[in-house]
Amino acid sequence: PVEIRHYIQVSALEKLIWQRLPLFHYLLDALEVLAENLEFCGNQGPSLAFRRAASVLKSLPEALRCLEETQHLPCLGEHCRAIIEEISECGSCSRVEEILNDERYRTMKLFSSVFGVGPKTAENWFCRGLRTFEQVLNEPSIRLNRMQTAGFLFYEDISKPVSRTEASALKIIVEEAVICVNPSATVSITGGFRRGKEFGHDVDFIIKTPEAGQEDTILPAVIERFKSQSILLYSDLQESTFDLRQLPTHRFEAMDHFSKCFLILKLKGEQETGRDWRAVRVDLVAPPLERYAYALLGWSGSTLFERDLRRFARLERGKLLDNHVLYDKATNTFLPANTEEDIFAHLGLEYIEPWQRNA
């Protein structure tokens, strides 16, 4: 199994030094393209190998002087090593260049960049001979769902990365709305921004409510508040289907059962477009208090870190972990946790800070 410790990240300064190697950036992009192409073909397993390899490379503690130095790293299989060798020798990878020119890959990438369009829909559109947004929007037999309609409507804005400054501005807006509907609730930023990223594709927030049951009523009220402020552009409220007795799921892709909502909000501020607002994707999750630590850990990501932490729990510790809880298979018990530190302790791991989870 992957050693969680390989993901421990390096300081920003060290990164600046070793990221100067231009071929290294090409290599990371190449691994991303190879992984993505396999995902578009439904090959999750092999694509993970490329993603893990990219993660290990990103988290190296020292500057690389040449690509040959990657030869002794973990998680780099024969295939990855062959790619590294080709890139060191030729400066590029023929398979990657081929994929980048492939019509199917390019179309799948374009279509799946729309909010609400997953690989299945993208593939369906591709198989019908559609290649551009214009063709999709003019195809009478295609009925977009509400999410996809919003995805096209706000495409330009929500494809643009959200900055940390914008995320902080949104935090104030979300906090104001949450406190207005429940003064005892608190809001924390999670997802990539909690891991210290400077940009994200959305802003993720987790809401903590002190009393049982409040987690079920707070999100509809917050959405109403945004509506009354005329900043709600889209909302998809998913009510809780959470049950305290549920065992953790084995399927990683499965969504958690907490009350949550996927939103598009209007963020005021001068834009390059000349408008005085932009649309931003915002996710809110409201878990019950006794499962808050698990939800926070799960929503802090990164996705690959979460996946490998679960794998580590299962294979190395005989425990099942998901966004809801940690379950000990040996004793058939749920392990309670008030903080993320408690969860790492249950797993026999030293605490891993959010900024160290950028796998």
Ligand code: DCP
């Ligand atoms: N997550 C989850 N269940 C969901 C949605 C997200 O467990 N239904 C987890 C996966 C990620 C984290 O929450 O680890 C945040 O999801 P994002 O897709 O927003 O990913 P990031 O915030 O890490 O990256 P980005 O900068 O692209 O937003």
Ligand code: MG
């Ligand atoms: Mg995010």
